[in-house]
Amino acid sequence: KIRTLTFERDLLLDSISKLENTNKLTDEDSDSDLYSDISDSEDDIEASTGAKSKILKKLAFRPSSTTLHRSQPTTSLANTTAMSLPPTIHEPAPAPAPHKRSRSAKITVKTRRVQPIEREADGRPKLPQQIGVLTVHNLGTIVTDRPNFHNERYIFPVGYTVSRTYPSMVDPNSNTIITSTIVDDGSDCPRFHVTAADMPDEPIIANSATGAWTVVVRRSNEIRNRDHSNSASGPDYYGFKHPTIANLIQDLPGAKDLKQYVWQNFEEMEPRAAKGVMAAAEKKRGNLEQMGNANRKILPIKGEVVFVDELGENEIPEEDEIVASDREE
Structure with a gap:
């Protein structure tokens, strides 16, 4: 004991x-x-x-x-x-760092088909030229000393100019020609100007293509009392997503000096396929000029002209037209 x-x-x-x-x-x-x-x-x-x-x-x-x-x-x-007594302390795992969006997101590179382009004797594209539902007037000049003039997917050349038919923002019964341009005002970022032919003194200016075209879509819907989404894809309306236009921009001097841009692969489509694509684009441009919608057609019924969707379904919202009409792949 x-x-x-x-x-x-x-x-x-x-x-x-x-x-x-x-x-x-x-x-x-x-x-x-x-x-x-x-x-x-x-x-x-x-x-x-x-x-x-x-x-x-x-x-x-x-x-x-x-x-x-x-x-x-x-x-x-x-x-x-x-x-x-204090409770038993289990050392917690280190808290994960806040997620930061990568500025160099992984871009899937695949070969994209492009339509044949009419060229000058020196090899430069003839302009203006119809590509899809857009008319390309000027490819512009690549800016290499300011990183905000390009990103991983797109290049924003100063002076780049395209136009297309779109429902008017002031007259609900008519369409107009809207011209999209990239402007350099001397700042670190490009400015995106969108101007309607029937509103030449009231350009819409934004820091992004989407910002400018969202205003156009919203005003066009409001004047027609249309209950559609006002969202817009700026790269679509500006033509940056169109393979043929993207290829022409990538071929401009200075493209290889852009640090963020991921180089894309393009190949020219076969003549037969190209002919079909260009015929479809011409038809869509005609629909746009007559009805403001590339995916509708005129169907005569008992002597009347009726606007219907090509598939007999409801009309596609305006902001989605170019996405549907420019598919080449």
């Missing part, structure tokens, strides 16, 4: 010594069993012998583990101890 008491005394003294050596640790730094089962105050350690024995037994016989399995306390000292 004396040996047992001596052993318990030595073990208790050793525990007190450990507590004194670790009393400077913060809660976050301590995950030991000692902090889990004994209070770090000396008043609690000098409590009744029965409580000491229970604590010592837990110290001597519990398996080594950093996970806390707390049993229901049976004495007032145990209750006091449990209330004063």
Whole structure:
């Protein structure tokens, strides 16, 4: 019995010594069993012998583990101890860094087919030229010393100009020609100008192609009381997504010096396929000029002219026309 008491005394003294050596640790730094089962105050350690024995037994016989399995306390000292102890701290995994959108998103490069282009004797494209539902007037000049004049997918040449037929923003019963241009005002970013032929003194100017064309789509819908989405794809309306136009821009001097731009692969389509594509584009341009929608056609019924969708379905929203009409792949 004396040996047992001596052993318990030595073990208790050793525990007190450990507590004194670790009393400077913060809660976050301590995950030991000692902090889990004994209070770090000396008043609690000098409590009744029965409580000491229970604590010592837990110290001597519990398996080594950093996970806390707390049993229901049976004495007032145990209750006091449990209330004063900090909970076991499991070191949390480092919080993931906030997601940042990559400026160099991975672009899937595939070979895109382009239609044959009429060229001058020196190899330059003849302009103006009809491509899809757009008329390309000027390919512009690539800016290489300001990174905002291109991105991974598109190049924004200064002076680039295209036009197309679109429903008027001032007359609900007519269409107009809308010209889209890229302008350099001397700042770090290009400016996108969209001008309607029936509103020549009121150009729409924005910092992006989508920003400019969203205004056009919204005004065109509002004047006709059309409950359509006003969203617009600027790269579609400007022609940047059209493979043939994208190829012509990529062929401009300076394109290879652009650091962010991902080089695209193009191949000229077979003559038979090209003929069909150009015939379809011409038909769509005619539909646009007559009805403002490339995907409708005139269907005569009992001497009347009726506008219907080519598939006999509801009219495609204006902002989606060019996407549907310019598919070549």
